Amino acid sequence: MLIGRERETARIGALLDGLPRRGGALLVRGTPGIxxxxxxAAAADDAxxxxxxxxxxxxxxxxxxxxxxxxxxxxxxxxxxxDALPERQREALRAAFGLREADDTEPFLIALAVLTLLSDAAxxxxxxxxxxxxxxxxxxxxxxxxxxxxxxxxxxxAVLMTIRxxxxxxxxxxxxxxxxxxxxEPAAAEELLDVRAPGLAEGVRLRVLEAAxxxxxxxxxxxxALGGEExxxxxxxxxxxxxxxxxxxxxGELSPSGRRLLLAAAANDGPDLAEALAAAGATPxxxxxxxxxxxxLIEEKGGVAKVPKQGGVGRVVRFRHPLVRSAxxxxxxxxxxxxxxxxxxxxxGAHPDRRAWHRAAAIERPDEPxxxxxxxxxxxxxxxGAVAVAVTALxxxxxxxxxxxxxxxxxxxAAELSFELGRGDQVxxxxxxVEPEHLxxxxxxxxxxxxxxxxxGKNEGPDRIRRLIATAETLEASGNRPLALNFVRAAGLRCxxxxxxxxxxxxxxxxxxxLAPGPDDPGLIMIMSTSAPVEHGAEVIExxxxxxxxSLDGAEARLLGVAATAVGDYPLSRDLLETxxxxxxxxxxxxxxxxxxxxxxxxxxxxxDWRNAVLAxxxxxxxxxxxxxxxxxxxxxxxxxxxxGLRGEEEQGLALAAEGDRxxxxxxxxxxxxxxxxxxxxxxxxxxxHDEAVxxxxxxxxxxxxAYHAVWRHWVISELVEAAVLARRQDExxxxxxxLEADGRKxxxxxxxxxxxxARALLAADADAERLYQEALEADLSTWPTSRxxxxxxxxxxxxxxxxxxxxxxxxxxxxxxxxxxGLLPWGERARQELRAAGEASDLRLPSTLDRLTPxxxxxxxxxxxxxxxxxxxxxLYLSPRTVSTHLYRLFPKLGINARSQxxxxxxxxx
Numbered sequence: 001m002l003i004g005r006e007r008e009t010a011r012i013g014a015l016l017d018g019l020p021r022r023g024g025a026l027l028v029r030g031t032p033g034i035x036x037x038x039x040x041a042a043a044a045d046d047a048x049x050x051x052x053x054x055x056x057x058x059x060x061x062x063x064x065x066x067x068x069x070x071x072x073x074x075x076x077x078x079x080x081x082x083d084a085l086p087e088r089q090r091e092a093l094r095a096a097f098g099l100r101e102a103d104d105t106e107p108f109l110i111a112l113a114v115l116t117l118l119s120d121a122a123x124x125x126x127x128x129x130x131x132x133x134x135x136x137x138x139x140x141x142x143x144x145x146x147x148x149x150x151x152x153x154x155x156x157x158a159v160l161m162t163i164r165x166x167x168x169x170x171x172x173x174x175x176x177x178x179x180x181x182x183x184x185e186p187a188a189a190e191e192l193l194d195v196r197a198p199g200l201a202e203g204v205r206l207r208v209l210e211a212a213x214x215x216x217x218x219x220x221x222x223x224x225a226l227g228g229e230e231x232x233x234x235x236x237x238x239x240x241x242x243x244x245x246x247x248x249x250x251x252g253e254l255s256p257s258g259r260r261l262l263l264a265a266a267a268n269d270g271p272d273l274a275e276a277l278a279a280a281g282a283t284p285x286x287x288x289x290x291x292x293x294x295x296x297l298i299e300e301k302g303g304v305a306k307v308p309k310q311g312g313v314g315r316v317v318r319f320r321h322p323l324v325r326s327a328x329x330x331x332x333x334x335x336x337x338x339x340x341x342x343x344x345x346x347x348x349g350a351h352p353d354r355r356a357w358h359r360a361a362a363i364e365r366p367d368e369p370x371x372x373x374x375x376x377x378x379x380x381x382x383x384x385g386a387v388a389v390a391v392t393a394l395x396x397x398x399x400x401x402x403x404x405x406x407x408x409x410x411x412x413x414a415a416e417l418s419f420e421l422g423r424g425d426q427v428x429x430x431x432x433x434v435e436p437e438h439l440x441x442x443x444x445x446x447x448x449x450x451x452x453x454x455x456x457g458k459n460e461g462p463d464r465i466r467r468l469i470a471t472a473e474t475l476e477a478s479g480n481r482p483l484a485l486n487f488v489r490a491a492g493l494r495c496x497x498x499x500x501x502x503x504x505x506x507x508x509x510x511x512x513x514x515l516a517p518g519p520d521d522p523g524l525i526m527i528m529s530t531s532a533p534v535e536h537g538a539e540v541i542e543x544x545x546x547x548x549x550x551s552l553d554g555a556e557a558r559l560l561g562v563a564a565t566a567v568g569d570y571p572l573s574r575d576l577l578e579t580x581x582x583x584x585x586x587x588x589x590x591x592x593x594x595x596x597x598x599x600x601x602x603x604x605x606x607x608x609d610w611r612n613a614v615l616a617x618x619x620x621x622x623x624x625x626x627x628x629x630x631x632x633x634x635x636x637x638x639x640x641x642x643x644x645g646l647r648g649e650e651e652q653g654l655a656l657a658a659e660g661d662r663x664x665x666x667x668x669x670x671x672x673x674x675x676x677x678x679x680x681x682x683x684x685x686x687x688x689x690h691d692e693a694v695x696x697x698x699x700x701x702x703x704x705x706x707a708y709h710a711v712w713r714h715w716v717i718s719e720l721v722e723a724a725v726l727a728r729r730q731d732e733x734x735x736x737x738x739x740l741e742a743d744g745r746k747x748x749x750x751x752x753x754x755x756x757x758x759a760r761a762l763l764a765a766d767a768d769a770e771r772l773y774q775e776a777l778e779a780d781l782s783t784w785p786t787s788r789x790x791x792x793x794x795x796x797x798x799x800x801x802x803x804x805x806x807x808x809x810x811x812x813x814x815x816x817x818x819x820x821x822x823g824l825l826p827w828g829e830r831a832r833q834e835l836r837a838a839g840e841a842s843d844l845r846l847p848s849t850l851d852r853l854t855p856x857x858x859x860x861x862x863x864x865x866x867x868x869x870x871x872x873x874x875x876x877l878y879l880s881p882r883t884v885s886t887h888l889y890r891l892f893p894k895l896g897i898n899a900r901s902q903x904x905x906x907x908x909x910x911x
Contacts, residue, residue, distance in 0.1 A: 002035065002038060002039065002042055003184070003188050003191050003192045003195070004184040004185055004187075004188025004189070004191070004192065005035065005039060005042075008028075008039055008179060008181060009039070009042060009043075009046075011026070011179055012026065012039065012043045012046075012160065012179075013046065015158050015160065016043070016046060016047055016050060016052065016128070016158060018158070019050075019052060019126035019128075019156045019157075019158055020122075020126040020156035021156070022153060022154065022155075022156070023122075023152035023153055023154065023155040023156055023157040023158055023159075024152065024153065024158055024159070024177075025148075025149035025152060025158070025159040025160075025161075025176055025177065026158075026159070026160050026161070026177050026178070026179055027134070027161050027162070027163055027169060027170065027176050027177070027178045027179070028040070028160070028161065028162045028163070028178075028179045028181055029162070029163050029164075029165060029178055029179065029180050029181065030162075030164070030165060030180065030181030030182075031164070031165050031215070031239075031240070032164060032217070032239075032240050032243070032322070032323055033215045033216065033217025033218055033239070033240075033243055033321070033323065034181045034182075034183065034215055034216065034217070035181060035216040035217070036132065036162035036163075036164075036181055037058075037132050037133075037162065037321075038216065039162075039181065040056075040130050040132050040160060040162055043128070043130065043160055044056060044128065044130050047128040047130075047158075050126075051125060051126075052125065052126045052127065052128050052158075053077075053121060053122075053125050053126070053127045053128070054127075054128045054130060055074050055075065055077060055078070055118075055127060055128070055129050055130070056074070056129075056130040056131070056132075057070050057071075057073040057074035057130075057131050057132070057137070057141075058073075058131070058132040058133050059131070059132065059133035059134055059135060059136030059137035060133070060136055060269075060271075060322075060325075061136045061322070061325070061326075062266075062267065062268065062269045063136070063138065063269045063270065064136060064137070064138050064139070064392075065138065065269070065357050065389055065392055065393065066138055066269055066270075066353070066354065066389070067096070067098075067138060067140055067353075067381045067384050067385075067386030067389045068096045068097060068110075068138065068140050068141055068144075068384070068386060069137075069138050069141070069269075070131070070137040070138055070141035070142075071096070071097075071114065071140070071141040071144055072097050074129065074131065074141075075114065075117065078117055078118075078121055079097075081117065081120065081121070082094065082117070084120065085113055085116055085117060086116070086871065086875060088109060088586070088588070088875075089109060089112055089113035089116055089875070090113065092105050092106065092109035092110045092112075092113050092385065092588070093110055093113040093114070093117070095110075095383070095384050095385065096110045096140070096384050096385055096386070098384065101383075103383055104382070104383055104385075105383065105384055105385035106385060106587060106588035106589055106590075107140065107143060107144075107385045107386075107387065107588075108147070108588045108589075108590040108878065109385075109588035110140075110144060110385050111143070111144045111147035111148070112147075112588065112874075112875070112878050114144050114147075114148065115147070115148060115151055115152075115878075115879075115880050116871075116874065116880060116881070118148070118152075118155065118157050118880075119155055119157070119880035119881055119882045119883075120881075122155055122156040122157050122882070123882065126156035126157070126158070127156065127157045127158070128157075128158045128159075128160060129145075129148070129157065129158070129159045129160065130160050130161075131145065131159070131160070131161040131162070132161075132162050133162060133163070133164065133322065134161045134162065134163045134167075134170065135163050135164050135167035136322075138386070138388075138389060139386075139388035139389065140385065140386040140387075140388060140389060142170060143388070145159070145161065145170055146170045146626075147626070149170060149175075149176055150175070150622075150626070151878075151879060151880065151883065153883075154880075154882060154883040154886040154887075155880055155882050155883065156882075182214075183213055183214025183215055184214040184215075184216060184219075185214070186209075186214070188214075189209060189212065189214045189219060190209065192216060192219050192220075193205065193208060193209060193212075193219045193223075196219060196220045196223075197219075197220070197223040200223055204223065208222050208223050211239075211242065212239075213239065215239055217243060217321060217323070218239055218242070218243055221243055221246045221247070222242065222243075222246060224246065224249075240323065243323050244323050244326060244327040244330065245327070247295065247321075247323060247324045247327040247328075248327040248328075248330075248331045250293045250294075250295060251295075251327070251328065251331060253289065253293065254289050254290060254293075255286065255289070257280065257281075257282045257283075257286045258282070258286045258287065258289055258290055259328075259332075260280045260281075260282060260336075260340075261276060261277065261280040261282040261286050261287055261290075262287075262290055262295070262296070262328045263280070263328055263329065263332045263336060263337070263340045264276040264277075264279040264280040264282075264340050264343065264344065265296070265317045265319070265328075266319070266325045266326075266328040266329040266340075267329065267337065267340040267341055267344060267358075267361075268344055269354055269357060269358070270354070271299075271316035271317055271318060272316060272317075273287075273298065273315040273316055273317045274315070275344065275347050275348065276317060278347045279340065279343035279344045279346070279347045280340075280343070281343075287317070294320055295319065295320055295324050295328075296317055296318060296319055296320060296324070297317075297318045297320060298315055298316070298317055298318075299315065299316050299317075299318055300314060300315045300316075338361075338362050338363070338364070339362075341358045341359075341361040341362035342358070342359070342362035344358045345358035345359045345362060352373070352376070352377065353377040353380060353381070355373070356370065356373035356374045356376070356377045356393075357374070357377070357393075357396075359373060360373075360374055360396050360397075360400060363400060365400075366400050366401060366402040367400050367402070368400075368401060368402040368403065368406070370400055371397040371398075371400045371401045371402070371406075371410075372397075374393045374394070374396055374397035374400075375393070375394065375397045375410060377393050378390040378391075378393035378394045378397065378413075378414075381393060382417065387417050387420055387421050388421060390414075390417050391414045391417045391418050391421070391426065391430075394410045394411070394413055394414035394417070395410075395411065395414050395430065397410050398410040398411045398414065398433070404435065404438045405438040405439065405440075407435075407438070408434050408435050408436075408438040408439050408443070409439065409443060411430050411433050411434045412430075412434055412439065412443060412446060412447055412450070414430050415427050415430035415431050415434065415450055416446070416450055418430060419450060420591075421628070427450070431447070431450065431451060434447060441474070441475075441478050442475070442478065442480050442483070445471055445474065445475050445480065445483055445484075445487075446483070448467075448471050448487075449471075449483065449486060449487060449490070452464070452468060452487070452490050461494075461498050461500060462498075462500040462501065462504055464494060465491045465494050465495065465500050465504050465508070466504065468487045468488070468490050468491040468494070469487075469488070469491055469504075469507055469508065469511060471484075471487050472484040472485070472487035472488050472491070472511055472515070473511065475487065476511075476514070476515060481515050484511075484515050485512070485515045485516065485523060485524075488508060488511050488512045488515060488527055489512075489523060489526065489527055491508045491531070492508050492512065492526070492527035492528075492530040492531040493530055495508060495530055495531040495532075496530040496531070496533075496566065496671060496711070497668075497669055497670050497671055498670060499703075499708075499710055505531045505532055506532075508527065508531045509527070509528060509531055509532055509536070512524050512527040512528070512531075519543075520543060520546075520547055522547070522552075522555075522556045522559035522560050522563070523559055525540055525543050525544060525547075525559070525560060525563045526559045526560070526562055526563045526566075528540050528563070529562070529563035529564075529565075529566035529567050530562075530563075530566050533566045533567045533568075533711050533747070533749075534710075534711070534743050534746050534747045534749075535746060535747075536567075537567040537568070537746070537747030537748060537749050538747060538748050540563055540564070540566075540567045541564070541567055541569050541572070541748060541749075544560045544563055544564050544569070544572060544576070545572065547560060548560070548572070548575070548576060552576075552579065553583065554579065554580045554582070554583025554584055554587070555580070555583075557576045557577070557579040557580040557583070558576070558577065558580035558584075558592075558596055560576050561573045561574075561576035561577035561579075561580055561596075561599065561600075562599060564576060565599055565602065565603065566711065567747065567749050568711075568714060568715070568747075568749030568750055568751040568752050569749065569750050569751075570602070570603045570606040570607055570750070570751055571603075571607055571750070571783040573599070573603050574600065574603040574604070574607055577596055577599055577600045577603060578600070580596050581593065581596050581597065581600060584596055585875075585876050590623050590626065590627055590878065591623075591627035591629065593623060594620050594623035594624040594626075594627055594629060594632050595620075595624075595629070595632050596620075597616045597617075597619055597620030597623065597636075598616075598617070598620040598621075598624065598632045598635045598636045598639075600616045600620075601613050601616040601617040601620055601635075601636060601639045601640075602639055604616055605639055605642065605643065606715070606751055606784070606786075607783055607784070607785075608784065608785035608786040608787075608822055610643060610646065610647075610822055610823050610824065611823065611855070611858055613639065613643055614640070614643055614855040615855045615856070615858065615859045617636050617639050617640045617643065618636075618640065618855050618856070619856075619859075619877070620632065620635075620636045621633055621636035621637060621640065623878075624636060630663045630664065630665065630667070631664065631667060631669060631672065633660075633663040634660045634661075634663040634664040634667075634672050634676070635660075635672050635675060637656050637657070637659050637660035637663060638656075638657065638660045638672060638675035638676045638678070638679050639675065639679070640656050641653045641654070641655075641656035641657040641660060641676070641679035641680070641683065642678060642679035642682050642683070644656060644683070645679065645682045645683030645684075645685075645686045645687070645826075646682060646686060646824050646826065646827070647823070647824070647825055647826075648686060648825045648826040648829075650683055650686070650687045653679065653683040654680070654683060656679075657676050657679050657680050657683070660672075660675075660676050660679075661676060664676075668706065670706060670707060670708060670709050671709055671712065673706050673707035673709075674699075674700045674707045674708070674709035674712040675712070676707070677696050677697065677699045677700050677707045678696075678697070678700065678712065678715070678716050678719075680696040681693045681694075681696035681697035681716065681719060681720070681723070682719060684696060684723075685719060685722070685723050686826040686827070687826070690723045690724075690726040690727035691727045691729070693719070693723035693727075694720065694723045694724050694727050694729055694732070694733075697716050697719060697720040697723060698720070698732070700712055700713055700716060701713050701720075701736050713736070713739075713740060714740060714743065714749060714751065714752040714755065715751055715752075715755065716755075717736070717737065717740050717752075717755040717756065717759050718754070718755040718756075718758040718759050718762070718787070718790070720733055720736070720759075721733050721737065721758070721759040721762045721763060722758075722762055722790070722794065725762050725763070730763055733763070734763060737756075737759050737760070737763065740752065740755075740756060740759075741756060744756050750783075750784075751784075753779075754779070754781070754784050754787045755787075757772070757775060757776035757779060757791075758776055758787065758790070758791050758794065760772045760776075761773045761775075761776050761791075761794065761795070761798075762794060766802070769798060773791075773794075773795045773798065776791055777791060777792070777795065785818060785821075785822060786822060786824070788818065789814075789815050789818035789819050789822065789824075789827065790815075790827065792811045792812070792814050792815035792818065793811075793812065793815040793819075793827065793830060793831050793834070795811045796808045796809075796810075796811030796812035796815055796831070796834055796838075797812075797834050799811060800812070800834060800837060800838045805838050805839060808834070808838050809835065809838050809839075809840050812831050812834050812835045812838060812840075813835065813840075813842075815827075815831040816828055816831035816832060816835065816842060819831055852894040852895075853891055853894055853895075856877075856887060857887050857890065857891040857894070859877065860873055860877070860884055860887045860888060860891070861888070861891055861895070861903055861906075861907060862907060863876065863877075864884075864888060864900055864903055865903035865904045865906075865907050869881075870882075870884040870885050870888070888900070895907075
């Protein structure tokens with residue numbers, strides 16, 4: 001039992017008590033020496049006594065540039081089971097560990113492979129993942145841990161980690177439980193001191209207690225330091241510095257060769273004793289005094305040897321505490337440190353990446369051969385999926401580049417990779433270092449392109465679009481047409497965000513047509529849809545429908561799906577994005593998958609599949625957060641807010657909309673602002689607050705407001721008019737309907753015309769309303785079930801108020817049944833109220849079996865009903881097979897079944 005840590009050990013014990021029923025994660029935070037490592041070691045011992053498999057790793061500051069070094073250390077006992085993984089996961093993990101040649105491995109596939117590996121191991125015995133000093137792990141390993149802790153709740157896997165104060169958590173915001181390790185209470189501090197240093201003179205004892213301030217490491221180490229002359233001089237030093245001095249004082253007792261050997265071990269980016277011995281030109285005997293002094297331990301497979309045996313092969317050297325390592329390194333002269341790195345570089349000739357880092361650490365001047373080695377190491381790290389390591393290597397390579405143009409090029413590449421990671425702060429810092437005058441024309445264009453996509457939220461309107469066009473034309477003149485087309489695509493996207501005027505939009509279109517490889521190029525079609533969705537809506541729809549019949553890859557399907565969305569053909573977009581999403585799942589491209597899912601969510605909303613909309617929205621929002629894409633987080637939150645309102649969950653809907661505003665922050669993206677106002681308008685309309693609904697929806701039509709969007713107005717016209725009629729504010733919206741009627745004469749956008757037909761009937765005089773309602777109901781609404789149900793409700797209400805009760809009942813019954821099927825409770829209740837007013841009682845809707853399932857349970861049930869195994873479902877949804885199994889176990893009773901074979905019948909129409 002650790003002295004004074006009863007509360008903390010109980011907290012960790014509760015985590016272990018949950019095994020094997022469930023898993024969990026806990027991050028222990030504290031200052032150096034506060035006892036984090038001791039707490040984890042005690043937890044590991046407790047876990048082993050319980051029969052739990054313990055996988056452990058520790059971050060080392062000098063190893064942060066080694067791709068997946070921490071992960072390899074952690075998974076060492078399980079590496080023999082890699083062959084049992086699904087092929088794509090197996091190959092991704094092998095590439096990460098350098099066991100095969102890599103080709104741009106997707107980091108999320110590596111993370112999924114680790115989750116599957118741990119899940120398979122935990123199926124035999126529960127697992128504790130114990131990771132010390134997370135702040136010094138290589139970033140790719142940290143990202144895998146972040147992926148894991150979000151997904152181990154249903155696994156018999158506990159993840160326990162420690163992190164030093166002052167370093168960010170693995171997960172942004174709430175989600176990862178933390179335990180702050182405080183200093184020991186006075187009584188516990190006295191007890192620990194008396195155990196570790198019995199017999200101290202009273203004066204020294206009091207000084208140690210005062211200086212240690214409840215820090216366990218200080219209580220163990222300061223007695224010796226404060227007992228000497230120099231101990232009295234460092235009272236002003238922070239505790240960490242005092243502890244480093246306490247350890248450094250012992251170095252003076254070592255021989256020069258012993259100090260040289262410790263320095264080589266401290267500078268090394270691996271624990272191998274033989275490497276340190278070779279670099280220092282020392283023998284194992286030179287390390288004996290350091291072991292005796294308690295500065296280091298020598299570990300071997302059979303256990304821990306307090307005194308090193310002859311030879312260093314197969315043995316590793318561990319510093320007793322990170323502060324010992326830093327004391328050894330800091331107290332060495334600068335020239336000695338450079339020499340240690342140079343010697344290690346010579347020893348590590350068979351390890352090109354590690355050799356490159358040590359060569360870079362051994363110099364203080366530009367050195368192009370060394371910079372080139374680091375650049376090559378960066379390329380290998382990128383192929384293995386360790387993008388963050390590649391960025392660090394390129395930045396260091398830039399620092400020691402001899403040629404300023406090469407330096408600028410390396411910084412540019414580092415910034416591009418940082419953008420892939422979603423590290424906005426890092427992108428900005430790197431871009432600030434790039435000197436554009438030392439780049440060639442194409443490189444300057446890449447720099448401009450990166451700045452354009454990085455600053456996308458600023459939306460400077462027409463000025464930014466003009467600059468993008470000018471850059472594209474320059475690139476076209478130099479022959480770089482593909483990159484030029486990327487700039488035009490960015491310009492087209494900004495035309496979607498704002499209204500720059502027809503002249504600029506036409507310039508974008510003209511340039512896109514000139515640069516595109518052909519009229520059916522998906523990129524060109526997407527630019528047409530975003531820059532001129534009304535003027536070229538018919539052309540876009542025709543081309544997309546024709547191309548849909550051809551064999552499309554996932555990237556082409558996604559571009560065409562986005563194009564169909566922009567021009568209002570949501571059923572067409574829905575099928576295309578489904579193809580794209582399947583491909584992105586298989587490739588492990590979760591960042592782009594998040595974007596596709598967010599777009600698909602709106603497709604499902606407008607097409608009336610609310611259950612699928614919730615599924616796609618929740619998964620898209622989660623993946624967008626994990627991949628650092630706040631714009632897409634906000635988009636998903638907007639649609640989830642709208643869905644909550646449609647289900648009658650007003651408070652939840654407003655909270656989600658507010659969260660969407662926070663996620664968007666200061667980004668000036670009017671399309672998402674309009675989505676959030678759309679959500680708030682629908683929440684208010686469903687809650688019966690009609691005036692409020694009108695006010696929210698009118699903001700989408702306000703040309704001077706931040707939520708104005710020329711096209712999103714099309715999708716909300718029927719809701720706006722309905723709210724205005726109920727609020728008796730028809731005159732405010734008649735001019736707006738007239739504006740959209742003009743747009744409708746230019747484009748066949750299906751959703752626009754569905755809304756226009758409904759709005760015309762709502763605003764019509766009695767003499768025209770009957771005919772307009774019939775025209776609206778006779779249109780093909782097979783792919784617009786929600787619009788049809790709302791139209792039936794409006795028609796039934798109109799008929800009842802004109803005392804045509806018998807006809808009203810037929811429309812209202814059809815509306816009620818449609819809303820019940822769709823699961824739109826507030827609308828179904830409105831239909832029932834109208835039916836009661838028409839003299840017909842209507843039973844309350846009883847929840848269907850599908851209503852009892854959570855969105856993820858429904859998603860898993862559908863995939864299982866389609867014949868996929870748990871492992872195959874896990875690969876699609878980035879979950880472990882056990883998590884899938886747990887969900888199936890919980891959903892079977894909800895559906896009233898007890899076998900997988902019954903799922904298809906329990907999900908009518910497959911949901």
